[in-house]
Amino acid sequence: MGAWGLFIAVFLACAVEAVEATTIVLAAGTARDWRSAMTGMIAALGVLALLVAALGPAISALPLTGLRLVVGALLLIFGLQWLRKAILRASGYKAVHDEDEIYRTQLAAAASVPGRRFGSVPDWYGFTLAFKGVLLEGLEVVFIALTFGSNARDIPLAAVAAGCAVAVVAAAGVAVRAPLSRVPENTLKFVVGIMLTGFGTFWGAEGAGAHWPGSDAALLVLLPGIALFALGLAALMRRGRSGRAAAQGSVAPAPQAGPPAPQAG
Amino acid sequence: MGRRLRAFLAFAYDFVIGDDWRIAAGVVGGLAVTYAVSRTSVPAWWLLPALLVVLLPVSLWLAIRRR
Numbered sequence: 001m002g003a004w005g006l007f008i009a010v011f012l013a014c015a016v017e018a019v020e021a022t023t024i025v026l027a028a029g030t031a032r033d034w035r036s037a038m039t040g041m042i043a044a045l046g047v048l049a050l051l052v053a054a055l056g057p058a059i060s061a062l063p064l065t066g067l068r069l070v071v072g073a074l075l076l077i078f079g080l081q082w083l084r085k086a087i088l089r090a091s092g093y094k095a096v097h098d099e100d101e102i103y104r105t106q107l108a109a110a111a112s113v114p115g116r117r118f119g120s121v122p123d124w125y126g127f128t129l130a131f132k133g134v135l136l137e138g139l140e141v142v143f144i145a146l147t148f149g150s151n152a153r154d155i156p157l158a159a160v161a162a163g164c165a166v167a168v169v170a171a172a173g174v175a176v177r178a179p180l181s182r183v184p185e186n187t188l189k190f191v192v193g194i195m196l197t198g199f200g201t202f203w204g205a206e207g208a209g210a211h212w213p214g215s216d217a218a219l220l221v222l223l224p225g226i227a228l229f230a231l232g233l234a235a236l237m238r239r240g241r242s243g244r245a246a247a248q249g250s251v252a253p254a255p256q257a258g259p260p261a262p263q264a265g
Numbered sequence: 266m267g268r269r270l271r272a273f274l275a276f277a278y279d280f281v282i283g284d285d286w287r288i289a290a291g292v293v294g295g296l297a298v299t300y301a302v303s304r305t306s307v308p309a310w311w312l313l314p315a316l317l318v319v320l321l322p323v324s325l326w327l328a329i330r331r332r
Contacts, residue, residue, distance in 0.1 A: 069296065074281065076292045080317070081283035084324050093329055139280070201313045208296045209303030210310040218310070226317065233322060237329070 006152045009199070010161035013148075013192045014141045018169035019185055020102075024133030026173055027106035032126030039121055040130030048138040052146065052159060059150045065207055071147040072204025079196030083230050086190040091237035141166065144196075151203055194230060198223040285328070291320045 021041075029037035059067065088094035106129075118124035141162050149158025202212065202219055212218035282289045295316040302309040 073292055073296055076313070077281065077283070077289045080288045080292070080321060080324070081285070083321060084285065084288070084328065087321075087325060088328060197317065201317065204292070204296055205299055205310055205313045208299040208309070210299050210308070210312070211303075212310045213308075222314065225314070229318065230321070233325060237325065 003154065003157060006148060006154060006157055007161045009195050010145050010148050010158045011165045012188060013144045013195065014162040014165035015169055016185060016188045016192055017137045017140045017144075018166045021134045021137035022169055022173035023103050024106060024137075025130045027103055028126045028129040028133070031107045032129070033123035036121050036123040036126035037130040040127040040132075041134045043127075044131045044134035044138060047135060048142055051139075051142055055142075055146060056149075056155050056159075059146055059155070062150075064151075064153075065209075067150055067207070068203040069207025071151055072200050072202070072207050074143075074200070075147060075196050076200030076204050079193055079198070079200050082189055082193030083197055083226075086186070086193050087230055087234045087237065089186055090190065090234040092241050093237065148199070151199075190230070194223060194227045198226050201226075285324045287327070288320060288324055291316060295320075 025037050025041050028040065085094060116124045118127070121127045145158040145162035146155065149155035152158070198219060202222060205212065214221075295313050299309045299312045302312060
């Protein structure tokens with residue numbers, strides 16, 4: 001995988017997670033207290049930075065074959081779970097991820113809890129809400145950056161890509177002070193699911209001792225192949241769902257207002 | 266302590282295994298078979314892609330059937 005391939009893969013995957021974290025921080029800041037939410041976010045970013053600093057060199061020291069086997073397995077499991085959800089959403093069987101709806105829910109939940117000061121933090125609930133949101137979504141960012149970076153033997157570049165993704169999304173969130181609902185998050189998730197599945201298959205098989213025909217060039221067949229297969233499954237399921245609804249004499253709506261078009265993700 | 270450990274284990278399970286444990290089990294099984302076949306003279310690279318072609322539709326079919 002070239003440097004650009006690594007950068008793009010990590011950037012896209014981390015941007016998706018950053019959008020979700022931004023929604024939680026915005027809800028905490030709007031419903032509670034901006035200073036507490038920002039402090040929570042910075043504290044979580046500090047913990048994540050410590051994790052990268054501690055795990056990065058340790059992972060780099062592992063033998064490549066064993067690393068590829070474990071990382072390939074995890075990426076493949078993650079990728080297939082993402083693809084599964086993306087296909088269910090694209091075919092209308094699962095509600096499309098809606099940042100506006102998530103933001104409203106978080107806002108309502110946060111507004112209903114009484115405020116409590118803790119040390120120099122004016123609102124402890126706002127702090128913990130932002131801290132937990134950024135830490136949990138950030139763990140996935142750290143995992144993706146470390147696994148992709150260690151396999152490509154370039155953790156610094158993967159960390160830069162992850163940092164850029166977080167910075168771009170956070171800046172956009174601060175600029176609009178609203179959930180980033182215009183980001184095509186569901187489509188991005190479909191793409192990231194394909195990437196995780198493709199790289200997981202490639203590295204997992206190599207780690208288990210298989211040799212790909214054409215070496216790295218096999219990815220150029222593997223990734224489009226998985227994309228076509230996933231899109232085909234989504235189309236097939238969408239048609240099946242429409243057919244069943246027509247047979248029952250009514251058009252069954254997709255959960256929430258998700259259009260059953262290739263919105264995916 | 267017990268509650269925290271349970272919460273951590275639940276988080277770890279959700280983080281790694283996710284909605285369908287069969288996917289994780291299938292991947293681990295697929296890698297084991299790939300390893301075994303790679304020790305022989307038969308090419309093993311095609312096993313994981315073949316597993317995907319089976320595993321993903323089965324998982325989707327089971328998800329739809331539950332709804």
